[in-house]
Structure formats: C-alpha cells, structure tokens
Amino acid sequence: MNINFAFFASRTLTWYMARKFLVTSFAVLAGLVLILVTLDMLGESGSILAYPGNGDAELWRYASLRVPQIVARFLPFSALLGALITLATLNQNSEVIAMKAAGVSAHQILAPLIVASLGVAALSFWFNDRVVARATATLDAWQDAQYGPIPNRRGIVSNVWVRSGDDLIHAGEASGRGAGVTLANVAVYERDGGALRDIIHGKSARQVKEGWLLEDVRYFDVARGTLTDMPSIVIGKGITPDRFTLASVDAEERSFGSLQTAISDLRAAGRPTSALEAGLWHKLSGPLSSVLMPLLAGVAAFGLARSGHLFVRVVIGMALGFAYFVADNFALAMGNLGAYPPFLAAWAPPFLFFLIGEAVLIRTEE
Numbered sequence: 001m002n003i004n005f006a007f008f009a010s011r012t013l014t015w016y017m018a019r020k021f022l023v024t025s026f027a028v029l030a031g032l033v034l035i036l037v038t039l040d041m042l043g044e045s046g047s048i049l050a051y052p053g054n055g056d057a058e059l060w061r062y063a064s065l066r067v068p069q070i071v072a073r074f075l076p077f078s079a080l081l082g083a084l085i086t087l088a089t090l091n092q093n094s095e096v097i098a099m100k101a102a103g104v105s106a107h108q109i110l111a112p113l114i115v116a117s118l119g120v121a122a123l124s125f126w127f128n129d130r131v132v133a134r135a136t137a138t139l140d141a142w143q144d145a146q147y148g149p150i151p152n153r154r155g156i157v158s159n160v161w162v163r164s165g166d167d168l169i170h171a172g173e174a175s176g177r178g179a180g181v182t183l184a185n186v187a188v189y190e191r192d193g194g195a196l197r198d199i200i201h202g203k204s205a206r207q208v209k210e211g212w213l214l215e216d217v218r219y220f221d222v223a224r225g226t227l228t229d230m231p232s233i234v235i236g237k238g239i240t241p242d243r244f245t246l247a248s249v250d251a252e253e254r255s256f257g258s259l260q261t262a263i264s265d266l267r268a269a270g271r272p273t274s275a276l277e278a279g280l281w282h283k284l285s286g287p288l289s290s291v292l293m294p295l296l297a298g299v300a301a302f303g304l305a306r307s308g309h310l311f312v313r314v315v316i317g318m319a320l321g322f323a324y325f326v327a328d329n330f331a332l333a334m335g336n337l338g339a340y341p342p343f344l345a346a347w348a349p350p351f352l353f354f355l356i357g358e359a360v361l362i363r364t365e366e
Contacts, residue, residue, distance in 0.1 A: 277342035281343055285349075
C-alpha cells in the first residue's frame with residue numbers, strides 16, 4: 001500500500017468533503033437559528049408589545065437584532081454537528097474505508113474539513129466584529145429603554161453608577177470625553193457608616209477644579225426630612241471623568257478595535273482591565289474554535305459502521321465538543337473574575353482540546 005504524505009489526498013476529494021461539510025454545517029445553523037429565534041420571540045413578545053405603539057414591526061426588529069447573536073453563539077456548535085454528520089455519513093457509506101484503502105491517512109481525511117473551518121472562523125470573526133457587536137449594543141440600549149424609542153445621539157453612556165467613598169453617584173446620562181464630560185439627571189446618595197444621610201438631585205453636572213458642579217439642585221436631608229432647593233453644589237471631589245464614561249464597557253458590545261481603545265483608556269486611568277482583556281482575546285479564540293470541531297468529531301469517521309459502534313463514536317465526538325464549550329465558558333468566567341490571566345482564559349481551552357483531539361486521533365487511527 002502506497003502512503004500519500006501530501007497535506008491533501010487529492011483535489012477532487014478535498015472539494016467534495018469541504019463542500020459537504022460546509023453545506024451540512026450551514027444547514028444545521030439555519031435550522032437552529034430558526035427554532036431558537038422563534039422560541040426567543042415567543043418569550044419576549046409580551047415585553048415588546050407592552051410598550052404603547054409597538055407592533056409587528058418591532059417584533060421583526062427584535063428578531064433582526066437577535067439573529068446575529070444566535071448565529072455567533074451557535075456557529076461553532078453547528079460546525080461540530082456538521083462535521084459529525086459529514087464524517088458519520090462517509091463512514092456509513094464505506095467511503096472512509098475506500099479512502100484508507102487508497103493510502104489516505106486519518107489526518108488527510110480531516111484536512112479538507114479543517115481548512116474549510118478556517119474559512120468559517122474568518123467569516124465568524126468578521127461577522128462578530130461588524131454585525132454582532134453593533135446588534136448587541138443596539139438591542140441592549142433598546143431593552144434599557146423598555147423597548148421604547150432609543151436616543152439617537154452617539155457617544156452617550158446611560159445609567160452610570162460611581163462610588164466615591166461611602167457615597168453613591170448615579171448619572172442618567174454621561175456624554176463627552178475627557179474634561180468635556182457632562183452629566184445629566186444626577187442623583188447623589190451621601191452615606192455615613194452605611195446609613196443614608198442626604199439625597200441630592202440635580203439636572204446637570206460638569207467638571208470644575210474642586211470636583212463636579214451640580215446645578216438646579218434639590219437637597220433632601222433624611223434625618224430632618226427637609227427639602228431644600230439650591231442653585232448649585234460641588235460633588236464628587238477627586239472623581240475623574242473616565243469613571244463615568246468608561247463605567248459600563250461591555251466587551252460584547254464593542255468591536256475588536258473599539259475594545260482595544262477602551263482597554264487602553266482604562267489602563268491609562270489606572271482601572272482594572274483583566275475582564276475586558278479576556279473578552280478581547282476571546283474575540284480571536286472564539287471564532288477559531290470552529291477549527292477544532294472537525295478534529296474533535298474525527299472519532300466518528302473511523303471504525304466499522306456495521307460493528308454497531310458508529311453511534312457510540314458519534315456520541316463520543318459530541319461529548320468532546322460539548323466538553324470544549326463547557327471548558328471555554330468556565331475559563332472565560334474565571335478570566336472575568338480575575339482568577340485566570342486573560343490570555344490563559346481565552347487560549348487554554350482551545351490548546352487543551354487540540355491536544356486531546358490529536359491524542360484520540362493518533363491513538364485510535366494513526
């Protein structure tokens with residue numbers, strides 16, 4: 001038997017397997033998206049229609065914003081199922097036996113699927129960066145507005161909480177950057193030893209030398225029960241503007257470049273960035289997880305189908321894929337908590353399961 005040491009066994013075989021894998025994976029993805037979007041809309045339609053004036057158009061708008069999120073989340077899972085179905089079908093039809101009889105190794109059988117999944121990973125990264133991040137930011141803003149009209153102004157952060165010692169400061173909106181940051185609908189909760197002492201409301205605030213100048217003030221003394229109107233008062237001494245504008249940075253709402261900029265700004269301000277750095281690295285490792293799926297599903301391609309073990313091999317491949325997703329989510333959660341370094345949280349699961357997949361493949365087939 002002659003063994004072919006080329007990366008691909010043949011051009012015809014490569015195109016055949018890659019096309020079969022891609023068609024199956026995207027068919028699975030389409031079915032999952034259709035089912036999950038329908039179920040999600042059934043659960044959320046009551047909240048959407050509860051806002052006066054909302055109707056069918058808003059339901060379709062919600063669906064258009066949810067579809068990119070579902071696609072991004074289940075694309076690697078679809079690649080896993082697509083690889084399992086493709087390889088199990090090839091095994092069932094004795095095509096794998098024919099390829100191995102022709103001198104094609106197990107790695108050469110999987111090579112077309114892995115290369116095709118590289119294209120899926122590149123498409124996934126572009127889609128996440130250009131479509132999913134914007135859809136997530138828009139949907140979050142719409143949900144914050146209780147599915148009502150979203151303010152069309154850009155560069156505004158809403159519903160910001162900042163702590164200054166024992167005191168809590170809430171800003172309905174924070175706009176601008178640097179020294180030009182302005183706050184609107186401000187509430188200050190002054191506390192003494194954990195007990196609420198005063199509540200201060202103001203329409204707007206801007207940074208001055210002493211702190212933040214709050215204007216059109218209503219001052220409520222909790223102990224005395226008195227309410228006093230004041231033209232202005234200085235609050236938040238020592239609070240920098242970035243604590244308002246960068247208080248709610250969400251990695252899922254930012255593109256790769258925008259998240260890099262936010263991390264740099266936070267780091268320059270002396271703020272912790274480990275959770276966001278883990279999210280930044282995961283924007284790369286997440287799409288690349290699709291490349292692992294053919295390797296983890298490779299166990300379904302081999303072994304005699306008539307021996308009755310094909311189903312068991314498919315289950316093993318699916319279990320390896322599910323174990324990867326569990327490990328990936330666990331590592332990312334540990335990275336967000338600061339228990340794992342950001343780079344390790346994003347890249348340890350892919351590397352670990354690459355080794356596991358290679359070990360299973362070499363041990364059983366090579």
